[in-house]
Amino acid sequence: MAAIPLTVRGAARLKEELHRLKTVERPAVINAISEARAQGDLSENAEYDAAKERQGFIEGRISELEAKLSNSQIIDPSQLEADGRVVFGTTVDLEDLETGETVTYQVVGDTEADIRANLISVSSPIARALIGKSAGDVAEVQAPSGPREYAILEVRYI
Template identity: 50%
Template sequence: MNKVPMTVKGEKLLREELDRLLKRRPEISKAIAEARELGDLKENAEYHSAREEQGICEAQIRDIEYKLSVAQVIDVTKQPKSDKIIFGSTVTLIDVNDDSSVTYCIVGDDESDIKQNLISVNSPIARGLIGKLEGDEVSINTPGGLKEFEIDKVDYI
């Protein structure tokens, strides 16, 4: 089974979500029991709604448990000191064309969220940055076309 890289923060968030879902199990079971007492199950909307909620919750629990089972948690603060961009690095880039600045953190696939500037290690930008050094200029082929960046700052938080 292939391991999937994940940051310490990503693992913590998944475990918190798993705990929240596990605590909902008894509440959902109670709702099903209460709905059952209302009578005819064929036309009982509360019962069907509670069963549907139970199915969704159980699917989410299985999904999170699987993700945690294949996760290779990488703590960049415990990695040997390096000047190269690695998984978990936070990188500030300057667009060579318009001098705009953007900061990305390179994370696992399940943690990525472009709205929070968390990019997947498998994204074109991250693949173009891995192994590069602060001060390097890189050309990255993105879905929006060729982008040229200067690596302004690299942090390992």
């Protein structure tokens, strides 16, 4: 299995979720199952069915997180020496040349990508267009709405 790239912050978030699932969610669902069992006939017990379904989801998510963390390659952007170029983990300030809007993105792995938090996947069209470029360069992105051009204002390793 290929290594999954993660930033330090992304790995910490996955570890926190795994810890919460194991120490809070798993015990709660076990209690819910035992309470539902105590009610008697399991064949028509909706609480029991719901708790068993929730348990399956939690156990599946725990397995998924453990696999991701065991196969991850954790990259600390502050330790990178990329000579001002955009690489995995860097934070980039961009200006849309058409609208003049500025936006800041961090290039992260697929696992931790969240556009609402300005975390873009390294495999996304915009990240692929930015990789290897430096401040002052213009990146052309093939977006679904057509080509867009972004000026790279600043590249930070934080």
